[in-house]
Amino acid sequence: MEKVHKAGFVNIIGKPNVGKSTLMNVMVGEKLSIITSKAQTTRHRIMGILNGEDFQIVYSDTPGIINPHYELHRAMMQFVNVSLEDADVILFVTDIFEKYDEEDVLKKLKTISAPILLLINKVDLAKQEQVEEKIAYWAEVLNAKEIIPISALNNYNIEKVFDKILEKLPAHPPYYPKDELTDRSERFFAAEIIREKIFMNYTKEIPYSCEVIVTSFKEEESIIRISAEILVERPTQKSIVIGKGGEKLKKVGTEARKDLEEFFQKKIFLEQHVKVEPDWRNKKNKLVSLGYIQT
Secondary structure, three states, X not given: OOOOOEEEEEEEEEOOOOOHHHHHHHHHOOOOOOOOOOOOOOOOOEEEEEEEOOEEEEEEEOOOOOOOOOHHHHHHHHHHHHHHHOOOEEEEEEEOOOOOOOHHHHHHHOOOOOOEEEEEEOHHHOOHHHHHHHXXXXXXXXXXXXXXXXXXXXXXXXXXXXXXXXXHOOEOOOOXXXXXXXXXXXXXXXXXXXXXXXXXXXXXXXXXXXXXXXEEEEEOOOEEEEEEEEEEOOHHHHHHHHOHHHHHHHHHHHXXXXXXXXXXXXXXXXXXXXXXOOOHHHOHHHHHHOOOOOO
C-alpha cells in the first residue's frame, strides 16, 4: 500500500529572545535564522523546509511579538499575523524565565483553530520543580494539552516535538520542490549574516538602527563577490559603525566573510559601505523596497 504523504506549514511564534530562531535552525538542520543574545533580531518571516520520503515540513521563524514603536515593527507583526493564519501547526515557544506577561501572544492564539504545541525552552537552565510549575501554569492558562519542555540549544526533546508535528500534519502533496531548503534568496542570507555580525559587535540602539542591503551578488567559478550597504539613521551612528580608522567595520567584514564562506561553501570577497538613511524604520516606501511591506 502506498504511503500517505504529509505536508504543512509549522509556524514558530512567541516573545523576543525565547529561542525561536535556535529552534528553527535545529529543526531544519541548517543555520537559516540569526541567533544572538539580543532581543528582536529576527525581522522577517523565514521559511526552512525539511523533506522526508513521505513528508514535507515548512517551518517558519517569525519576529518576536512586541508592541510596535515604528512602522518597521508594525510590518514585523504583520508577518506574525499571516503566519498564524496559514499555519497547519503552531509551535508557541516560551521559556523558563518568562514572567507570565504573554497576554499579547495569548490574545493572538485564542483566535486560531490550528493545533498548538506549547514548548517551554531553556529547561536545561532550570530545576525540575521550576519546569513542573511552568507546565502547570500553561496547562491552566492556555488549557494546553500538548506541553513539551525543551532545550533547543542542547537538542533536548526535539525528536519528541518532531514526532508530534508529524502526527498533526495533514495529508498533502509537497508545497515546494523536494530539494529546496528555503523560500529565501542567497542575497537575503548574505544580508542576514552581515546583520548578525552587526548585532554581535555593537551595543545599545546601533544594531536596531541598522539594515543591510546586498547591492551586488556575483557568483564566479571560484569566488562570490558581494557588495553590501549598511543603512543607519544618523551620521553619528555611521561614525560608530565605521569605527576609528575603519577598524570596527573591518571586524564586521572579517567575521561575516568567515560565516559567508561556510554558508556558501565558496571563497567570498566582501565589500561594505555605510549610508545614512534618516528615519528609515518609519518610511513606508523604504520598508516596501526592503521587503517588509508587500504592495
